[in-house]
Amino acid sequence: MGSSSQSLAQLEAARGLALGDGRYYPTIIPGVLPIIGVNANATLEVQRWGADFLAETFASPTWAPDVKASSALTVLPTLHEFVEATDASIVKSAIQAAACIYPLVYRHIISDPNDKQSWQIMSTIKSSILRRMDSAIPGVRICCVKFVQQVVLVQTPGQTADPRRQDPNDISLSHVPRDHPLIPYANLEAEASGLLDRLLDTLHSDYSDALLVTATLNTLGALIQRRPVIANKILNSVLNFNPLKLANSPMTPKNKVLIRSLERTTRALLVNVLKRNPESSVNVRIQQYLERMHRMRVDAFDEASRKRPAPVEPTDGLDTAKRQRLGATLPPTKEPTYPPLPPGPVSYRQLYTLDPTASTANFDVQIFQDRDQLVRILVSVLHSIDETKLNNAVNAVRARYNTYLQDASRHAAPPNITAAVDEEEEYEPDFEPEDAEQVINRLDSVGPDEIARRALPEATIAPYKLPDAPPLTEQEVQRYGEETIRRAFSMLSAMEEPPAKTKVPKGGFNRLAASNFDRDSWITIMSRLATRAPSGLDDPEEGIKAEYGRIAKRGSFALAEAIRDGLYNYIMYDWKRRLDLAISWLNEEWYNDRLHAEAAEKNFRSVSNGKGSSRPDIRGNYKKCALRLLDGLVAYIEGTDKVLVRFMSEIPEIDREILQRMKRMAEDPERIELAILVLQYLYMFRPPVRSICVDVLEDMWRTNDRAKPSARKFLIKWRPEVLQSENEVKMESTNGTLEVKPVS
Structure with a gap:
């Protein structure tokens, strides 16, 4: 043990x-x-x-x-x-x-x-x-329902069938290849469909197990939201579900609790569906179902209060109202008698209790934790009380109270003034604070010398200084930095898009980073924190190598990479509307790399002093960030998205490796024209990269058969010798027909 x-x-x-x-x-x-x-x-x-x-x-x-x-x-x-x-x-x-x-x-x-x-x-x-799932105890069966929900979620196709647009965090059947050797696509889909039917059958089976039915209803909300493929099937099953079926059986307290639980859970599920999809075509059926269920609930629970109560037959064979119309004499009504109050001190309970032998006298109202519920019960009870009986009871309580006051004044003893004064002087509890009048009366009885003697001595209050905070460790600095970055990007996500500006702000790398505190200003701050803060550019006394060594120990590079990851995720979340932020970020990265290169060159010249030594290899972050953004855009971009042309034309530097992404994008037949349009635009408006654009276009013409017709139109104008030397064809006449043969 x-x-x-x-x-x-x-x-x-x-x-x-x-x-x-x-x-x-x-x-x-x-x-x-x-x-x-x-x-x-x-x-x-x-x-x-x-x-x-x-x-x-x-x-x-x-x-x-x-x-x-x-x-x-x-x-x-x-x-x-x-x-x-x-x-x-x-x-x-x-x-x-x-x-x-x-x-x-x-x-x-x-x-x-x-x-x-x-x-x-x-x-x-x-x-x-x-x-x-069918034979265990209720607690285990509820857990089994949760497991079945997860199986149906992962073995059902996701919201989009395009693999390029799949959410990596949403695991679904769409991620499974059709020819997977271990988990066949068809088998998983069939198993998920069968488990879903098994889950929905719970709604139409034995209603006595309300816990299992409630757990099933609670799992269907996530399936409807995340798997639109099966949403209609689930909604049809829920709309055929009758949570008030037990109302036909005897209305025992247990059945009432079960019916209310099932009805509220079903209503909450359908109301959430209405809120999430206000434009859905099935909303009309859901509204009708909710109204019908409301009427059924009213009929089931409020039937006793809605029906007219049965008439009470008179005990003597003649109704009181009929006696008045017939002129008969009414029997004298006996006023109820109530027991007197007991002698001695009386509590409020004894004062208002007119019948001590009744069962209601021992009822403790403190068992009602909900105040609103107690008010509803009291209102219904007061409605059912006879007005004459209520008036008689009130008069009886008033008479008992008056009698009690008379007895108390008659038997009260004359007060002993001396004893009272002595008690008042002796009884001074410390926990009761004195009011202003008591303080004045006490000070009047004390002389001025005594007041001066009791006065507190004057004392100067020493200045208080908070102790210095303990130094942070490297791990704490790294953790706090990452938390700050997450909070900054969460604030950016909640910030609205900038409105249209009538005045163009001042541009350039030397502009103020945050002048308007809008989204663009915060992006500029984050990008400069990632590029300039850990680079040592504001510290001219230290060289690039020393700065790199110092930062590597402190962990600032890890924070800079965390900021870059946050910028990438923020841009890719809505890349069409945030493409200008990506261009601004890449400009900051390129500018930072240029400053690094100039500082390294200056340091190399001062250290080498004319000696033959190798130049330092400075690897910047611009190219890495540009390739990462371009790979992310190529995965989602379509052939009609001309924003790629703007992105490629406005980034500060382009090399062969960046333009090779256009060749990779052209492997998709639907995006060949977009890739060639980018190369054409860069050839026309960015002369420094003309040769690279033609080289990529030539490589595309040689390796991609589907892109040859489109590439040929531009190679004829830009590099015709390629077509003449390798792809020139000639026409030969054979027996009056034309035959196309490649030149050897």
Whole structure:
């Protein structure tokens, strides 16, 4: 028992470390697995802790998905043991962990078809979970529903069928190649369709298990939002679902709770669908369904209050109203009698309790935590009370109160003034503050000498200075810098697009970075932080090499790369509208590289002093950033997007490697004309790159058969000798027909 508690204490310490920083998960998981495994002879408490830890670990968003995927492969054997366990809490946590791990293993198998062992273990876990879905206890079945939702999500095609436009974070069937050897496309799609039918059948089966039906309804919202392919099928099934079916059975308190739970969950699901897709064609059906369900709920729960109550028959054979019309004499009504108050002190409860023997006298209203619910109950109770009885009860309470006041004044003893004064002088509690009048009365009884003696001595307050903050470590500086960068880009994402400006701002590299505090100003600040801040350009006393060494120790290069990654992601999120920001960023990178090159050349001349030494190789960031942006644009751009022409014409420097991307883009038949249009524009309006444009066009003409007709039109004007030497054709007449032969 002692070793088990000691192990749990150590495991909790490791868990707390990982919760503080998600980067520790990859190092903690390998050390935890040998302790929590079933084959490691671990106690039941340790196994439960291990299952909860795995479910919490892979549901945490604080560590990278790529690292999480590699760690998921190592926990598969342990997870298989937990799924086959007999303890319900272990099985529930294991199924929740499997729901988080399944998409990660699925994406790993797509990229690595040779890892059959991992997929076999994952398939075994999936089969075990699906077998438990219909026969396990309710808690385990709810976890199985969550796992089935994840399987349907990853094995159903995504929102777009174009692989170039797929979201890498949204794992779906669209990422699976049609000829995958380990996970065939058709088998996965059929399995997902069957599991979805199995999930929807839960809505139309036994309604007594409201927990399972509610869990199923809660999982359908994500499927409708992220998988439009199956959204209509799910909505049709939900619109055929009747959450008020149990209203036909006896309305026991349990059935009332079940009906209200199912009805509210269904209404919340459909209302969210209406909010997310206000223009959908199925919204009319949803509105009609919600109105019909509202009427059914009113009929089911408010039937007793809507119907007219049955008439109360008179006990003596004649109604009171009829007696008045017939002129009959009414029997004298007896006024109710109430017991008097007990002697001595009386509480409010005794004053207002007219019938101490009734059951309502012992009812404690403090059990109502909801104040609105208590008000609704009181209003309905007051409506049902007879007005005559209520007036009689009020008069009785008023009479009892008057009697109590008379008795209290009659039996009150004459006050003892001396004793009261003594008590008042002796009773001075410290916790009750004195008001202004008491302070004045007390000071009047004290002489001026006593007041001067009791006065506080004058004291000068020394200046207070906050202690200096402790110095930050390199890791803290790096972490705080990354958090600042994330907050800056989150603010940029929430910022609106700049309005049309009537006055053109001053341009150039020496312009103020932030004069208007708009989106463009913040982008300029971020790009200059990434380029100029870690380069040492503002410190003329230090050389480039010394600055590089100093920055490498401090970690500023890592922050600069983090800013560049943030700029890239921000631009690519809406690249058509933010292309001007990309051009501005590349201009800053190019300008920074030029300054680096000039500083390095100046340093080389001062150090070499005319001696024959090799020049330093300065590798800038402009080309790397330009190629990265261009590769990202080429993946999404279409043949009709002329914005690529603007981008290529406004970036500050172009070389052969950058223009080779146009050749790669021309491999798509739909984008050949766009690639050649870019080369034509650069040839006409950027003379320094004319030769490179013609070289790329010639290479495209030689290697791409589909681009030959379009490239030939420009090669005839720009480089005709290529066509004459290699691709010239001649026509030969043979038997009166024309035959085309290549020149040898």
